[in-house]
Amino acid sequence: xxxxxxxxxxxxxxxxxxxxxxxxxxxxxxxxxxxxxxxxxxxxxxxxxxxxxxxxxxxxxxxxxxxxxxxxxxxxxxxxxxxxxxxxxxxxxxxxxxxxxxxxxxxxxxxxxxxxxxxxxxxxxxxxxxxxxxxxxxxxxxxxxxxxxxxxxxxxxxxxxxxxxxxxxxxxxxxxxxxxxxxxxxxxxxxxxxxxxxxxxxxxxxxxxxxxxxxxxxxxxxxxxxxxxxxxxxxxxxxxxxxxxxxxxxxxxxxxxxxxxxxxxxxxxxxxxxxxxxxxxxxxxxxxxxxxxxxxxxxxxxxxxxxxxxxxxxxxxxxxxxxxxxxxxxxxxxxxxxxxxxxxxxxxxxxxxxx
Numbered sequence: 065x066x067x068x069x070x071x072x073x074x075x076x077x078x079x080x081x082x083x084x085x086x087x088x089x090x091x092x093x094x095x096x097x098x099x100x101x102x103x104x105x106x107x108x109x110x111x112x113x114x115x116x117x118x119x120x121x122x123x124x125x126x127x128x129x130x131x132x133x134x135x136x137x138x139x140x141x142x143x144x145x146x147x148x149x150x151x152x153x154x155x156x157x158x159x160x161x162x163x164x165x166x167x168x169x170x171x172x173x174x175x176x177x178x179x180x181x182x183x184x185x186x187x188x189x190x191x192x193x194x195x196x197x198x199x200x201x202x203x204x205x206x207x208x209x210x211x212x213x214x215x216x217x218x219x220x221x222x223x224x225x226x227x228x229x230x231x232x233x234x235x236x237x238x239x240x241x242x243x244x245x246x247x248x249x250x251x252x253x254x255x256x257x258x259x260x261x262x263x264x265x266x267x268x269x270x271x272x273x274x275x276x277x278x279x280x281x282x283x284x285x286x287x288x289x290x291x292x293x294x295x296x297x298x299x300x301x302x303x304x305x306x307x308x309x310x311x312x313x314x315x316x317x318x319x320x321x322x323x324x325x326x327x328x329x330x331x332x333x334x335x336x337x338x339x340x341x342x343x344x345x346x347x348x349x350x351x352x353x354x355x356x357x358x359x360x361x362x363x364x365x366x367x368x369x370x371x372x373x374x375x376x377x378x379x380x381x382x383x384x385x386x387x388x389x390x391x392x393x394x395x396x397x398x399x400x401x402x403x404x405x406x407x408x409x410x411x412x413x414x415x416x417x418x419x
Contacts, residue, residue: 071115072265075208079307079329079352081387087411088115088208089391090355091404095145096164096397104401112408116390117207119264124192128155128173137167139213139223153189156223164397172226177233177240183224185251195262202263210309211259211267215252215297217245218271218290224248234285241289249293256300266307266329269297274314276337283318291322298327309354320346330354332392336362336374340381353382355392357407363399368406375410376418385415 069077069085077084091114097105129136129151137150137158145166150158152169160167174183202209221244222230233241259267271290273279279286298308310323311332317339323331324347331351335343336358347353357363357378362371383389391411395404 070206071113071117072206072208074115075265075390078387078390081349083386087383087389087391089408089411090114090116091393091395091408093395094164094166094397096162097395097399099164100397101395101401105395108401108405108408111405112412115207116210117205118210118212118268119198119201119205121198121212122194124153124189124194126153126155126186126189128186129153129189152223153186154220154224155186169223169226172224172229174224174244175226175229177237180240180244183244183247185247187251187254190251190254190258193258195258198262198264202265208266209264211262211264213268213270214255214259215267215269215293216271217248217252217293218273220248220252221245231281234281234289245289245293249296252293253296253300256297260301260304260306264306266309267297267301268309268311269294269328270311272313273319274312274316274334274337277315279316279318280314286319287322291319291326294328295326302327317342323347324350330390332356334358334360335378336360340378344381348382348384349386349388352388352390354390355394357393359394359396359399363393363403363407364396366403368402368409371403371406372410375407376413379411379415379418383415383418 071088074084074086074088078088089112091108093105123138125136132151134149134151134157137152139152145160146163147160150160150167152158155173156169157171158167159170174180224244225233230241256267273286301308307329308327309330309332310328313334315337316333320343328351331347332354333356335353335356343353357371357375362374391408393404393407
C-alpha cells in the first residue's frame with residue numbers, strides 16, 4: 065500500500081483533475097471566531113487537518129499611515145479588528161463597529177475626482193512588506209501554500225472612491241474611471257510580482273463581483289473594465305508556473321465562461337446563490353470549485369443534517385471523483401461549531417456512497 069498524499073499533492077491533483085484519493089480541505093474563519101470560539105476552532109483543525117495554508121508575513125506601512133494618528137487597517141486580515149476607525153495604505157478611512165468583524169470604508173481617499181491627478185499608489189507599503197520568511201515556511205510545509213491576497217482592482221477602486229461613487233464613475237465618468245483603474249492596475253501587478261518571487265504554490269486574487277442575484281455592474285462594463293486586468297494577472301502567474309486562486313462573492317453566473325477563459329484555476333464563490341447545474345455546465349472539468357457552502361442561512365441557522373444533505377446534493381452535481389473540487393467554507397461569527405464540522409464530515413464521505 066502506497067503512502068498517503070500530503071496536502072500539497074492532494075490539492076495539485078484536484079487542480080489537474082487527476083483523481084485525488086480524497087477531496088482536499090480548506091477553512092476560512094473571521095477574526096471573531098479566533099477571538100470568541102478559539103477552542104472549537106482548534107478542535108476542528110485537529111480533527112480535520114487542512115490542506116491549504118497561507119504563510120505568515122509582515123505587511124508594510126505607507127506614508128499616509130505613518131503620518132496618521134489612526135490605527136493601520138490591515139485589509140489582509142492578519143489581525144483581529146476591534147471597534148474604531150482605521151486608515152488603509154492608500155489613505156481611506158475605515159470604520160469597524162463590531163469586534164472581530166471587518167469594517168467598511170466611510171471616508172474614501174478620493175472623494176472628488178478632481179483630485180485624481182494627485183493620487184499616488186502607496187509604493188512604500190509594498191517596499192516595506194516583509195516576505196522574507198515565506199520561502200522557509202513553504203519548504204517546511206506539506207500543505208499547498210497560497211499567497212496573501214493580491215490583485216483586487218474592483219474592490220480597491222471602491223475603497224479609494226467609495227462604492228456608490230465608483231458605480232457612478234463607471235457610467236458617467238468613464239475616462240476618469242479608466243485612469244483610476246490603470247493606476248490601481250499598475251500597483252496590483254507590482255503586488256503580484258512581489259509574491260511571484262516567493263515559493264508559494266498559488267497566487268490569491270479576489271474581487272466580489274456579485275450581489276444576491278446578479279452582477280454588481282453590467283457584464284459589458286465588467287468585460288470592458290476588468291476582464292483584461294484579470295487576464296493579465298493570470299498570464300503573469302502562469303508564466304511563473306504557479307496556480308491562480310480567485311475569490312468572488314455573490315451571483316456571478318453571467319461571467320462564469322469568462323472565469324474559465326481568462327485562466328483562473330480555482331474559483332471560490334457563493335455557489336448557493338447560483339444555478340448549480342449551470343455552474344457545473346460552465347466550469348466542471350475546466351476550473352476547480354474551491355468551495356463553498358451556504359453561509360447566509362445554512363451555516364448560521366441550519367443544523368448538521370441539513371448541511372450534510374445540502375453538500376451531498378452539491379456533490380452529486382459537481383463531484384465525479386476525478387478532482388476539480390476543494391471542500392471549503394467560511395466560519396462566521398457565532399456560527400455553531402457543529403455545523404462547520406458537518407461540512408467536513410459530508411465532504412469526507414466517499415463519492416461512491418454519495419452517488
